[in-house]
Amino acid sequence: MNWDETKPMVSIKDVYKSFGTLEVLKGVSLDVMKGEVICIIGPSGSGKSTLIRCINGLNDIQSGSILVEGQEVNDPELNKLELRKKVGMVFQQYNLFPHKTALENVMMAPIRVLKHDKEIAQKAAIKLLRKVGLEDKVNAYPGEMSGGQQQRVAIARSLAMNPDVILFDEVTAALDPETVNEVLLTIKKLAEDGMTCILVTHEMGFAREVADHIYFTDGGLIVEHGNPKKFFENAKDPRTKEFLSQIL
Amino acid sequence: MEAFYEWFRILYEDTGINLPFMYDEYDRGRILNGLWATIKLSAICVLFSVIIGMVGAWLQGSPWKTTRRIVNVYIQLFRNTPPLVQLYFFYFAVGILIPRVENDWGGTSPLIDSFGWAVISLSFFAGAFNVEIFRSGIEAVPKSTIEAAKALGFSRLQIYKDITLPLALRVVIPSLNNNLVNLVKTTTLAYAIAVPELLYESNQIWSDNVNVTEMMLFLLVAYFVLVGILVWAMNFWDRSLKIPGFGQ
Numbered sequence A: 001m002n003w004d005e006t007k008p009m010v011s012i013k014d015v016y017k018s019f020g021t022l023e024v025l026k027g028v029s030l031d032v033m034k035g036e037v038i039c040i041i042g043p044s045g046s047g048k049s050t051l052i053r054c055i056n057g058l059n060d061i062q063s064g065s066i067l068v069e070g071q072e073v074n075d076p077e078l079n080k081l082e083l084r085k086k087v088g089m090v091f092q093q094y095n096l097f098p099h100k101t102a103l104e105n106v107m108m109a110p111i112r113v114l115k116h117d118k119e120i121a122q123k124a125a126i127k128l129l130r131k132v133g134l135e136d137k138v139n140a141y142p143g144e145m146s147g148g149q150q151q152r153v154a155i156a157r158s159l160a161m162n163p164d165v166i167l168f169d170e171v172t173a174a175l176d177p178e179t180v181n182e183v184l185l186t187i188k189k190l191a192e193d194g195m196t197c198i199l200v201t202h203e204m205g206f207a208r209e210v211a212d213h214i215y216f217t218d219g220g221l222i223v224e225h226g227n228p229k230k231f232f233e234n235a236k237d238p239r240t241k242e243f244l245s246q247i248l
Numbered sequence B: 001m002e003a004f005y006e007w008f009r010i011l012y013e014d015t016g017i018n019l020p021f022m023y024d025e026y027d028r029g030r031i032l033n034g035l036w037a038t039i040k041l042s043a044i045c046v047l048f049s050v051i052i053g054m055v056g057a058w059l060q061g062s063p064w065k066t067t068r069r070i071v072n073v074y075i076q077l078f079r080n081t082p083p084l085v086q087l088y089f090f091y092f093a094v095g096i097l098i099p100r101v102e103n104d105w106g107g108t109s110p111l112i113d114s115f116g117w118a119v120i121s122l123s124f125f126a127g128a129f130n131v132e133i134f135r136s137g138i139e140a141v142p143k144s145t146i147e148a149a150k151a152l153g154f155s156r157l158q159i160y161k162d163i164t165l166p167l168a169l170r171v172v173i174p175s176l177n178n179n180l181v182n183l184v185k186t187t188t189l190a191y192a193i194a195v196p197e198l199l200y201e202s203n204q205i206w207s208d209n210v211n212v213t214e215m216m217l218f219l220l221v222a223y224f225v226l227v228g229i230l231v232w233a234m235n236f237w238d239r240s241l242k243i244p245g246f247g248q
Helices: A048-055 A080-086 A102-112 A118-131 A147-159 A177-192 A204-210 A228-233 A238-247 B002-015 B025-060 B065-079 B083-097 B114-139 B143-151 B156-193 B198-209 B212-240
Strands: A010-019 A022-032 A037-041 A063-068 A087-090 A165-169 A196-200 A213-218 A221-226 B100-102 B108-110
Touching (some): A010 A048, A022 A221, A037 A048, A037 A204, A048 A196, A080 B143, A087 A147, A087 B143, A102 A147, A102 B156, A118 A147, A147 A177, A177 A196, A204 A228, A213 A228, A213 A238, B025 B065, B025 B114, B025 B156, B025 B198, B065 B114, B083 B114, B083 B156, B114 B156, B143 B156
Parallel strands (some): A037 A196, A037 A213, A087 A165, A165 A196
Antiparallel strands (some): A010 A063, A213 A221
């Protein structure tokens, strides 16, 4: 997709979201340019995951605006299926289809949703599985793979749709420390290839290394943001300082 | 073969155990007809009731309240009334409203014959239970798996067809098995509207030959074998759906 690089690819403005009486997002705004890697960090329950789930319409918002390539997500007339072709997502619990092999998991959406030819989809899927280092697991079922391997299949599955932006929702949170790295490396490669990525993460080292911009959320608000150097070394907000002092 | 048939005539003459459908060609024709009708009725009703279950469970997840309500009324009606009463209702009450058509010998006969009504009535009867069975299976499919499919741009129908139903099926086979066993046994009710199935034909034979005890024994064995075949087939299906690393 050729998106005008001077305008933000994803533009979130003053978004409010509540579940019943619980207010989760209280006026959040952020912009993501094409090719940028954005990390959203913050304590649990601060609304990070909710925020990125709003971008592909898995959560509806009460007010505000979310533009994805100029298309308003907060529009009851929106064709969510079209939106989701452009926005990929990778989940904390991988969420692979347990009754399908790694290959089938990756080629299913292109065949069903994009109506690609089966042979073409299969070739592309094998290529993607090779890219995430799983060419030997093509015919394995999710139940036969480790968490890290499953998560890499999930990344390949998302890439198979050729999205313009990928949302990563705490994708390493369910992994053991050893396998975290293999997944982070995969994401890093994507970022280097110019994929627009929005990550919710607790991996501070990774955020510092890969992110172009870091946002810190607390209590449904973005309390601080900046480039990694500024963010980690010169945090202004006391809440951010406290958070960083506890984890660094 | 003739000698084999004759052996049963000798058996009758020597011991008084009378199985006329073994040595009498006319009665043999009756039993074979009855057996074939029972198998046909069972197979068609099993197929239709499973389809009703799958479609009904899909409609139960409809975003429209009216659709969900109609499915629920259907389930209540067919689950909370006796199948024999349903059969009579279809055959006598609904049957009278159906136009009659000219038959081969110049008279008129109803558009739907007793066999047709038995298929309709019993399929809806067992279908009502199947909807509930499939719903229980659908509820066992993790929301997160569905969400992953949504995020990939799958439509509601594609999610049901490709993800929810195949996963639900693996959960529900044991309870589906139970209900289908009951359905095959319930086909004997078609006797009441003169469908020439196994029980009906057996009744014809015991009326002519006054060999009630033998016919009752034969019926028990015949249904035991028929249901046994169904259970075997269902178990085979269950095993063929097993996925490495999933479930057990």
